[in-house]
Amino acid sequence: MAIFGSVARGTAEPQSDVDILVVSDDFAGSLGQRVDKLFDHVLGQDVRAEVRWLFDNKVYANLSFLPLTRREVGKRPTVLLDLTDDAVIIYDDDEFLQKALVEMKANIMRKGGRRRFIGRDEWFWDLKPMAEQVLT
Numbered sequence: 705m706a707i708f709g710s711v712a713r714g715t716a717e718p719q720s721d722v723d724i725l726v727v728s729d730d731f732a733g734s735l736g737q738r739v740d741k742l743f744d745h746v747l748g749q750d751v752r753a754e755v756r757w758l759f760d761n762k763v764y765a766n767l768s769f770l771p772l773t774r775r776e777v778g779k780r781p782t783v784l785l786d787l788t789d790d791a792v793i794i795y796d797d798d799e800f801l802q803k804a805l806v807e808m809k810a811n812i813m814r815k816g817g818r819r820r821f822i823g824r825d826e827w828f829w830d831l832k833p834m835a836e837q838v839l840t
Contacts, residue, residue, distance in 0.1 A: 706791040713790050715825050721766040727801055731771050738771035780808050785829050
């Protein structure tokens with residue numbers, strides 16, 4: 705499990721959501737179905753009182769889940785690009801996620817890809833050198 709996005713980078717605004725990557729081989733169904741199940745589970749627990757307290761105190765911390773299986777993480781989806789730099793891993797059974805992100809970052813760097821900043825909180829991933837290597 706990892707936090708990513710503005711909260712992980714330390715640039716969150718009051719209206720920012722909390723992005724959470726959850727990796728489990730127990731997931732089934734579509735991404736939307738997985739997110740629904742996670743919300744049902746989280747909001748069915750003691751977390752409901754915490755969320756209510758936050759809202760009552762004008763802290764609008766919405767949760768945004770990204771539920772993936774290990775197999776899906778192993779395919780290195782582009783949604784994980786920012787996590788190679790910004791993820792704050794909070795639970796990682798057998799260091800699977802840490803290893804996957806390090807390998808993904810190493811592969812990007814080895815092939816000349818990189819994250820280019822155009823502002824404090826604005827960037828894009830320049831993967832063109834990687835594409836050129838694949839095409840040649």
